[in-house]
Amino acid sequence: MTIELTRGPDTPGAYTLRLNPAAAPTNPWTEAQNAILSDAGFAAARDTIGQWPGYAPTPLVALPDLAETAGVASLHYKDEGGRFGLGSFKALGGAYAVARLLQAELGKALGRAVTMEEVTQVAHPDLAAKITVCCATDGNHGRSVAWGAQTFGCACVIFIHATVSEARKTAIESFGAEVRRCNGNYDDSVRAAQDTARREGWFVVSDTSYPGYMEVPKDVMQGYEIMAAEAFDALDKPPTHIFLQTGVGGMAAAVTAQAKRRWGDARPVIVLCDPDLSACFLESFRAGKPAVVEGDLDTLMAGLACGEVSALAWAVLEDHADAVMAVTDAAAVAAMKHLAFPTGGDPAVVAGESAVAGLAGLLALAEDAEARRLLHLGPDARVLLFGTEGDTDPTLYQDLVGAPAATIRKGAA
Secondary structure (H helix, E strand, O other): OOOEEEEOOOOOOOEEEEEOOOOOOOOOOOHHHHOOOOHHHHHHHHHHHOOOOOOOOOOEEEOHHHHHHHOOOEEEEEEOOOHHHOOEHHHHOHHHHHHHHHHHHHHHHHOOOOOHHHHHOOOOHHHHHOOEEEEEEOOHHHHHHHHHHHHHOOEEEEEEOOOOOHHHHHHHHOOOOEEEEOOOOHHHHHHHHHHHHHHHOOEEOOOOOEOOEOHHHHHHHHHHHHHHHHHHHHOOOOOOEEEEEOOOOHHHHHHHHHHHHHHHHHOOEEEEEEEOOOOHHHHHHHHOOOOOOOOOOOOOOHHHOOOOOOHHHHHHHHHHOOEEEEEOHHHHHHHHHHHHOOOOOOOOOOOOOOOOHHHHHHHHOOOOHHHHHHOOOOOOOEEEEEEOEOOOOHHHHHHHHOOOHHHHHHHHO
């Protein structure tokens, strides 16, 4: 049975909610899914990243007053704004995938197994310097790949699309990468990176996957699971619901995988949240298979402006994501302001525009009895959100919220 609700067209709180009839808590975690994301892969990522200088779990912030506004028992927000000084959770994925790629390529050059310690200590600088990694990005993933390349000693070229801000371009360049701007949207820049890498003999380190390119994105997603595990470990009780912003879906799939492997049939309800101007998961659930959203995808939530789902993410989420919402840019800005200027005793939180689609989705449901019933989102619900970035474009953040991030953080201190 197909269930889809559309509320308030052309209003800030407008949204579409569609249930995924293929998903169920009792769906098994399959061998194919375990080949993408596994306990063994997670342990390797955690052991590696946990030894990097500056590693520390990011804060899990309790927001009881906002929970009351949303009509739920508790609300926790995993604030990734301070991750490795890069401003987003992406530091866990791109840089880890660079390290794994270098480990493999250095091993080929040396004719022996290379340890991760050799990679992280740049034990073979001349060989590493001959390797070039590249990727397409709307900002945060490219920053992570560039940081990983700089940290581990290889060269890096990053491709950005037409609407990526100059501030994000400059931030990537600060880590020593060459940045090339392409015409078109994010998906066009993905193709440009792949085509150039093929000609030049470079290595693509992408956070999306597509036919013929599957292995590296698994490492990216496996790194993201660390964020999920940190949050789950910090909670006294498991969440009943997790609202996750999408983009290509790698982060959402990683969190969902960690939840499913940890809790099995007792996993939380998983709700995906797309920007309505790039709602590739909504369209894919409508089609029952990966579907492409065409056009410029010009959402304010630039980090989620993706028209094509990751094949690997789809392989996880088609079975284990219970619903998808499409939310507006206006709702995202309102969510940013809710976090920056809280009512009651909640702490202030700096959240970038691509960090809040999950919160926007939750708040849109506050007064919608039918939607809440469909999602079993009652007053006893315990909701978890992942704030995947801070003010990665400080000027844009100030323009949207009305105050600089430094002022918000000072008020929270």
